[in-house]
Amino acid sequence: MKPMIKYRGGKSKEIPNIMWHVPRFTGRYIEPFFGGGALFFYLEPRQAIINDINVKLMKFYRGVRDDYSNLRK
Ligand SMILES: C[S@@+](CC[C@H](N)C(=O)[O-])C[C@H]1O[C@@H](n2cnc3c(N)ncnc32)[C@H](O)[C@@H]1O
Numbered sequence: 001m002k003p004m005i006k007y008r009g010g011k012s013k014e015i016p017n018i019m020w021h022v023p024r025f026t027g028r029y030i031e032p033f034f035g036g037g038a039l040f041f042y043l044e045p046r047q048a049i050i051n052d053i054n055v056k057l058m059k060f061y062r063g064v065r066d067d068y069s070n071l072r073k
Contacts, residue, residue: 001044004064007036007057015042034061 003010011018018039029045031037034052052058063071 001041003036003038003041005036005060010036011038012036015039034058037061 003012015038019042022039022043027047029040029043029048030050031040031048032051034040034050034057035054037050040048040050050061060071
């Protein structure tokens with residue numbers, strides 16, 4: 001899946017280079033500097049914890065998780 005938003009410093013174009021360094025893993029994916037979440041959306045982990053210091057950004061992702069139909073309107 002592609003990121004939901006375009007974000008300054010996003011890593012979408014770097015995914016082919018980054019993937020070399022991502023081990024196979026089970027369990028929870030943890031992304032403390034989420035931003036546009038390029039790697040998260042590429043990996044599509046089943047369980048994840050995401051975080052970002054940008055409050056508006058986190059409100060947006062909470063809206064996606066908790067109230068997508070309303071957010072979409
Ligand atoms: C370049 S973006 C991250 C790119 C993203 N990981 C990706 O895969 O596309 C960096 C993010 O780190 C966040 N950030 C910077 N300092 C932070 C901090 N101390 N705690 C949490 N998030 C922080 C910024 O708000 C920004 O959204």
